[in-house]
Amino acid sequence: xxxxxxxxxxxxxxxxxxCSKSKxxxxxxxxxxxxxxxxxxxxxxxxxxxxxxxxKSYQKVSDQEIKFNTDAAHQTYNVAVAKADxxxxxxLATCESQSGDAQKACKDQAEADYNAARADARANAEMAVxxx
Numbered sequence: 506x507x508x509x510x511x512x513x514x515x516x517x518x519x520x521x522x523x524c525s526k527s528k529x530x531x532x533x534x535x536x537x538x539x540x541x542x543x544x545x546x547x548x549x550x551x552x553x554x555x556x557x558x559x560x561k562s563y564q565k566v567s568d569q570e571i572k573f574n575t576d577a578a579h580q581t582y583n584v585a586v587a588k589a590d591x592x593x594x595x596x597l598a599t600c601e602s603q604s605g606d607a608q609k610a611c612k613d614q615a616e617a618d619y620n621a622a623r624a625d626a627r628a629n630a631e632m633a634v635x636x637x
Contacts, residue, residue: 589622
């Protein structure tokens with residue numbers, strides 16, 4: 506039995522030594538070139554995917570920014586109109602202390618001021634939306 510064991514060990518050692526045999530320089534160069542090409546392809550695909558994802562995210566952010574700016578302009582308009590309405594009410598109440606033509610002129614002025622303030626608020630809101 507020992508007679509057969511030694512040749513089996515020698516054959517196994519030779520077989521294992523053949524597994525770690527170095528490749529020819531041509532094979533190594535070809536393997537390196539293939540590995541570099543695969544790596545470059547993966548990097549390119551990853552960069553394209555990243556760029557696409559960033560563009561989608563940027564579009565979402567841009568859409569949200571536009572919506573925010575529009576909402577801000579609308580709310581600024583609402584505040585300006587509320588102020589104008591309050592000023593109008595105060596002016597009309599003040600006009601009550603007068604009589605006749607003076608009261609009518611005072612009320613007309615209060616209405617004119619109110620209408621001008623509303624027009625200014627609308628123009629400012631429209632300009633704010635257009636600038637964004």
